[in-house]
Amino acid sequence: MPQSPTYNPVLSGNPQSATARSYPNGNPTLGYNPAGARNTDSAVPLHRKEAVIHDYASDGPAPGNLAFRWTYGSNVAAKNRDPRVQVVQYNEDTFVLRQNVCVHWEAPFTYLLFGNEGALLIDSGATADAELYPLRKTVDAIITRWGQARGRNAVPLTVALTSGEDVAQNQGLVQFAGRPDTTIVPRPLGAMKGFYGLAANWPAGLGRIDLGDRAIEVLPTPGTHRDGVSFYDPYCDFLFTGDLLFPGKINISHDGDFVASLERLKAFAATKPVKWILGGHIEMMFVPGKYYARFATYKPYERVLEMEPSLINEALQYGREVQGKDMMLIRPDFALFNGVSPDARTQVWPEGVPNINAPRPF
Numbered sequence: 001m002p003q004s005p006t007y008n009p010v011l012s013g014n015p016q017s018a019t020a021r022s023y024p025n026g027n028p029t030l031g032y033n034p035a036g037a038r039n040t041d042s043a044v045p046l047h048r049k050e051a052v053i054h055d056y057a058s059d060g061p062a063p064g065n066l067a068f069r070w071t072y073g074s075n076v077a078a079k080n081r082d083p084r085v086q087v088v089q090y091n092e093d094t095f096v097l098r099q100n101v102c103v104h105w106e107a108p109f110t111y112l113l114f115g116n117e118g119a120l121l122i123d124s125g126a127t128a129d130a131e132l133y134p135l136r137k138t139v140d141a142i143i144t145r146w147g148q149a150r151g152r153n154a155v156p157l158t159v160a161l162t163s164g165e166d167v168a169q170n171q172g173l174v175q176f177a178g179r180p181d182t183t184i185v186p187r188p189l190g191a192m193k194g195f196y197g198l199a200a201n202w203p204a205g206l207g208r209i210d211l212g213d214r215a216i217e218v219l220p221t222p223g224t225h226r227d228g229v230s231f232y233d234p235y236c237d238f239l240f241t242g243d244l245l246f247p248g249k250i251n252i253s254h255d256g257d258f259v260a261s262l263e264r265l266k267a268f269a270a271t272k273p274v275k276w277i278l279g280g281h282i283e284m285m286f287v288p289g290k291y292y293a294r295f296a297t298y299k300p301y302e303r304v305l306e307m308e309p310s311l312i313n314e315a316l317q318y319g320r321e322v323q324g325k326d327m328m329l330i331r332p333d334f335a336l337f338n339g340v341s342p343d344a345r346t347q348v349w350p351e352g353v354p355n356i357n358a359p360r361p362f
Contacts, residue, residue, distance in 0.1 A: 051151040053116055054093065056214045061237035061275040064090035066306060070282070073101035077297040085138045092149075093214070094236055095142055096278075096305075099125045103133050105295045106168040108280050109305065111240055112139060113233060114146055115211025118156035122231055122240050123280060124172030136175035158209055160185040160218075162242025162280060163225035164192060169242065169280055189227045196229075203261070219268060223258030224251060230265065237275035239265070245315050245334070246279020247303045249291055252338040255323040262316040269309050276306040288332035289350070290358040294342060301359050307333060 056062075068088050074080040080102035088096045093114040101107035104126040111122040127133035139157070147155045159176050161169055164187030176182055185195050193199045196207030196218050207218030207229075217232040224243040231240040243250070244261060252258045283291045284303040292299050311333055318336055322329050326339035330350050337344065349355045 049151065052149075054150070054213070056093075056115065056235045061273065062091055062094070062235045064094060064236060066090055066096065066276075070098055070107075070302065070305070071100065072300045072302060073107070073297045075298045077102035080297075084133055085135060087138060087142070090236065093146075094233075094238075097135070097138065099127065099133055099135075101299060102297045103127055104168070105297055106281055107299075108168045109278070110135065110169075110172075111278065112142060113211065113214065113216065113235075114155070115214035117210070117212025118158060119143055119146075120209055120211055120216060121157060121159045121176075123162055123169040123242065124159060124176070126168040126171050128171045128174050130175050133172060135172040136179065154181055156181045156183070158183045158185065158211075160209065160229075160231070161187065162230065162240065162244075163228045164188070165225040165227055166243055166280070187227075192227055192229075203257075203264070219264060221261035221265065222254065223261045224253055226253070226257075228261070232268070232272060232274075234272070237273045239269070239274050239277045239309070240279075241265070241277055242280040244279075245277055245307065245312065246281050246283075247305070247307060247333050248279070248281050248283025249335045249337055249342055250315075251342050252319075252322070252336060255319070255338050259316065259319045259323055262312060262319055266312050266316055269312055274309040277309060277311065278306060284333060284335075285358050287356045287358045289330045289335070289353040289355070291335060303333065 066088065071082040071086050080100065082100055082102070084100050084103055086098045086100070090096055095112040097110045097112060099108050106126050108123060108125050110125055113120045113122070121139060125133055125135050130136060143155050143157065147153065157179070159173065159182065161173070164170055170187065173184065176184060186192055190199070193202050198205045198207055198220060203220030203222055205220065209216040209218065214233070214235050219230045219232065221230045221241065221244045222228045228242060228244055230242065230244060233240070282302045282305055285291060285301045286303050287301070314331060315334065318329050318331060322336050322338040328340050328344050328346055329336045330346065330353060332353055
């Protein structure tokens with residue numbers, strides 16, 4: 001029968017021609033491989049002889065999957081047997097890691113991104129002890145496996161923080177001290193500004209970490225911390241915001257900087273596609289406006305991690321409302337604490353937020 005250039009004998013029903021087929025891993029012109037979609041490298045053999053050069057440029061965000069329930073701890077932390085570090089592979093170049101809530105109640109997230117010339121670890125968790133929190137061991141294992149699949153013996157690693165002041169995100173940094181082929185972004189504010197080339201234009205400028213055809217942009221976003229930064233990944237269209245914006249209790253340290261940072265995020269997101277905002281923690285329940293108390297090690301009813309980019313506008317609106325006031329303000333997806341204790345309570349439920357009784361976690 002006539003054969004077009006896209007002919008695949010296996011798909012045409014001629015299995016005897018299978019050994020001569022042109023597309024051993026599937027015909028890229030078929031409908032389930034639309035133009036612009038990123039084809040994965042999952043079928044490549046380990047220990048390749050030549051390095052794979054991945055194409056990080058295409059229309060729309062890179063496909064991936066975050067439809068996963070995070071481990072949620074135990075009433076008795078000492079009896080918890082979940083992994084110390086939970087790893088979710090969003091796609092073949094993007095990993096989301098979470099610290100076990102029974103190791104540290106804030107259960108921070110860290111993010112590992114790969115490009116053609118190196119990897120970036122965003123944040124380092126809340127525990128320094130590698131026995132309790134084996135972050136480096138976990139990251140090293142992922143990098144080794146990724147390097148084997150891509151034919152790379154060496155994968156330089158950069159470790160960066162959304163805030164060097166945030167003890168829930170900077171404690172694991174010591175595990176990477178002395179690690180070969182590793183660059184650690186310095187924690188002191190002045191040195192960090194210099195590393196990103198932002199000394200002369202903080203907080204208005206933009207920094208950059210080039211992983212090789214996957215350039216991560218660095219946005220100064222102080223407000224919850226003086227040295228706060230957010231990271232934008234143009235491959236997945238993710239905005240990593242640390243403690244500035246996440247589904248939890250946002251403790252504002254300087255409300256003027258907080259509002260200004262959200263204004264910059266809003267302006268930035270107007271020029272770049274943002275699929276999701278990924279913060280440093282989850283504290284909210286799936287019930288609107290309800291959150292877990294500090295030090296809780298059992299959180300079975302968490303809200304999802306990812307936030308819609310429209311929440312930048314909502315956070316900005318209510319950030320302006322609390323500016324100059326010592327108050328807390330509850331919204332469905334986050335709560336703002338400005339000049340008050342993170343344990344503060346309100347006697348008046350906010351208008352527009354459904355007041356639904358949260359399930360008891362027992």
